[in-house]
Amino acid sequence: MTNSNIIDRSKRYTNPYLSGFLLGMVLLATFYITGRGLGASGAIKSTVVATVATVSESHAAGSDYYSKFISDDSHPMNNWLVFQVIGVLAGAFLSGALAGRLKLKVEHSPKITSRTRLIMAGIGGLLFGIGSQLGRGCTSGTALSGMASMALAGFIALLTIFGGGYLFAYFFRKFWI
Amino acid sequence: MTGPLIPMGIIGQGWDLVIALLIGMAFGYVLESAGFSSSRKLAGIFYGYDFTVLRVFFTAAITAMVGLLYFGYMGWIDLSMIYVNPTFLIAAIVGGLVMGLGFIAGGYCPGTSMCGVAIGKIDAMVFTGGMFVGILIFSEAFPLIQGIYESHSLGAVKVNEVLGLSTGTFALLLIIIALLTFFITRIVENKVKKVEY
Numbered sequence: 369m370t371n372s373n374i375i376d377r378s379k380r381y382t383n384p385y386l387s388g389f390l391l392g393m394v395l396l397a398t399f400y401i402t403g404r405g406l407g408a409s410g411a412i413k414s415t416v417v418a419t420v421a422t423v424s425e426s427h428a429a430g431s432d433y434y435s436k437f438i439s440d441d442s443h444p445m446n447n448w449l450v451f452q453v454i455g456v457l458a459g460a461f462l463s464g465a466l467a468g469r470l471k472l473k474v475e476h477s478p479k480i481t482s483r484t485r486l487i488m489a490g491i492g493g494l495l496f497g498i499g500s501q502l503g504r505g506c507t508s509g510t511a512l513s514g515m516a517s518m519a520l521a522g523f524i525a526l527l528t529i530f531g532g533g534y535l536f537a538y539f540f541r542k543f544w545i
Numbered sequence: 546m547t548g549p550l551i552p553m554g555i556i557g558q559g560w561d562l563v564i565a566l567l568i569g570m571a572f573g574y575v576l577e578s579a580g581f582s583s584s585r586k587l588a589g590i591f592y593g594y595d596f597t598v599l600r601v602f603f604t605a606a607i608t609a610m611v612g613l614l615y616f617g618y619m620g621w622i623d624l625s626m627i628y629v630n631p632t633f634l635i636a637a638i639v640g641g642l643v644m645g646l647g648f649i650a651g652g653y654c655p656g657t658s659m660c661g662v663a664i665g666k667i668d669a670m671v672f673t674g675g676m677f678v679g680i681l682i683f684s685e686a687f688p689l690i691q692g693i694y695e696s697h698s699l700g701a702v703k704v705n706e707v708l709g710l711s712t713g714t715f716a717l718l719l720i721i722i723a724l725l726t727f728f729i730t731r732i733v734e735n736k737v738k739k740v741e742y
Contacts, residue, residue, distance in 0.1 A: 457569075
């Protein structure tokens with residue numbers, strides 16, 4: 369009895385329209401304070417740049433890509449998005465803790481094994497990493513924030529990310545349904 | 546106080562990172578409480594069994610868009626100082642499609658994978674590791690990709706300008722489209738076989 373109550377509670381999420389409104393207000397506040405929107409992939413990029421610069425400073429400085437994100441007066445990890453993403457981890461942890469969702473596990477369809485799920489997650493992350501650099505930002509920084517500022521780039525990101533998902537969904541159905 | 550506050554110099558640069566942390570916390574809290582830490586919930590949008598992503602995403606984009614227009618109209622914010630993402634047509638389209646492929650394979654996007662990591666999803670941790678490798682591959686292969694990356698630059702162009710509409714008309718049009726998709730996806734969701742997760 370107690371056990372089933374815990375399961376039910378952990379599946380209780382905020383109403384999506386309310387969540388959307390709250391997320392919109394967070395985004396609006398971000399624009400009002402910083403003049404820019406939210407982001408996520410940029411923080412991972414900073415981590416990559418910092419790692420490469422630590423391993424070989426000359427390699428990073430000599431690259432046309434890494435050097436875009438390296439400046440003399442600040443460390444690549446000491447930037448806005450890195451701190452914002454640390455905040456995301458803390459905020460999500462708090463929400464998960466309050467809802468009873470903290471659990472170390474691999475979430476997957478009963479039709480596939482944990483191992484398959486992890487391989488697909490790794491491949492998906494790799495592709496998303498490449499795509500986010502080519503597309504100059506991910507679902508947060510380009511699609512969501514770009515839409516709010518009416519950037520054409522935001523709407524292209526929305527249509528291609530989700531359109532791409534629908535386009536390829538058929539081939540990946542056995543991993544999900 | 547006319548925003549944006551930090552670029553206007555109203556809030557000092559020293560507060561930058563504290564604000565980043567607080568905004569990030571609110572962002573993460575809202576995403577996780579909406580269910581975005583679950584890849585199976587996120588993937589629902591692509592198979593029609595759960596359109597939460599669409600509802601949250603569209604509502605958020607419209608709320609912030611209309612909010613910005615209203616703030617600008619009231620003179621609370623200088624809209625010319627708001628960042629508009631530049632469009633590089635080919636890179637945006639190819640990059641977006643690659644992200645779509647990554648989304649359907651991995652079940653997360655970067656922000657939502659962070660939410661998964663925060664509550665202990667091992668698949669989200671692997672996804673994040675994959676992103677690190679992907680960005681490293683892109684960066685190392687940049688000389689090969691640079692041509693595509695920089696081609697067809699349109700600058701920081703706005704969607705309403707491309708369509709020849711005023712900002713207000715475009716916002717209204719998008720609200721109507723959103724309401725229609727909310728209505729249609731509700732019907733689809735009811736017809737599609739339920740998936741337990």
